Amino acid sequence: MPDDLHRTDIVTWSRRQADALRRHVAGERVNDLDWTHVIEEIEDLENSEIAQVGSLLTQAMIHALKVARWPDSPSRAHWQAEALIFLEQAQDRYRPSMAAKLKLRDRFKRARKTVLAMSYDGAAEPLPDDIALNLRGLMDRNADFRALIDAIGRGTAAPQQDT
Numbered sequence: 001m002p003d004d005l006h007r008t009d010i011v012t013w014s015r016r017q018a019d020a021l022r023r024h025v026a027g028e029r030v031n032d033l034d035w036t037h038v039i040e041e042i043e044d045l046e047n048s049e050i051a052q053v054g055s056l057l058t059q060a061m062i063h064a065l066k067v068a069r070w071p072d073s074p075s076r077a078h079w080q081a082e083a084l085i086f087l088e089q090a091q092d093r094y095r096p097s098m099a100a101k102l103k104l105r106d107r108f109k110r111a112r113k114t115v116l117a118m119s120y121d122g123a124a125e126p127l128p129d130d131i132a133l134n135l136r137g138l139m140d141r142n143a144d145f146r147a148l149i150d151a152i153g154r155g156t157a158a159p160q161q162d163t
Contacts, residue, residue, distance in 0.1 A: 006037045013037070049093065050101045056090035057102070057138065061111035061152050065127055068153030070120045083149045087138065094139050104135050108152075128155020 005013045017038055024030040063083035067076055108131040115127060133151055137143065 006034060014041075049095075050098050053090050053093050053098055054102050054107055056086050056093065057104070058107045058111050060084075060086035060090060060149070061108055061131075062114050064149045064152035065111055065115040066118070066120075067149070069115055069118075069124050069127055070122050071125060072122050073120055075120070080146070080149060083152070084145045087145060087148065091139055091141055099135055102135055104133070104138070105131065108155075128153075131155050 005016075013034070016032070017034060020030045020033045021038075024033065060083045063079045063086065066073075066079045067083070070076070073079075112127055112129075131152065132155060133148070138148060
């Protein structure tokens with residue numbers, strides 16, 4: 001297996017590695033496994049999934065913060081809908097094993113910085129400096145989405161669900 005195939009044609013390399021792994025699992029002696037790159041690709045997959053969830057959370061926060069910054073904007077309903085969509089997509093992809101690598105406060109600070117750099121017509125309200133929400137609360141599928149979005153915009157914890 002040429003070492004550069006991983007670099008020049010990841011699709012063909014992936015197919016060949018998958019085939020070699022299947023043969024290996026079936027008991028065949030396989031010499032063409034590119035273990036170094038297989039390991040790297042698995043690690044990259046982990047990082048990519050975590051980055052995807054983080055990006056969706058950041059986008060949800062940006063839209064929630066736009067609602068808080070410009071509460072009288074005609075775009076308010078659109079921003080709320082976008083925040084809800086991004087948050088739901090993050091929940092769909094989230095796995096508890098990601099928690100340690102998803103830095104919620106860093107994501108919030110990035111979202112806040114982005115919104116502060118924006119301008120829209122109308123008076124701009126101040127934004128919270130920090131967020132009191134935790135990842136567990138944001139990823140709670142039973143939580144009231146609108147309450148979560150409002151809480152992000154206020155920088156407060158969302159109201160507790162009745163159980």
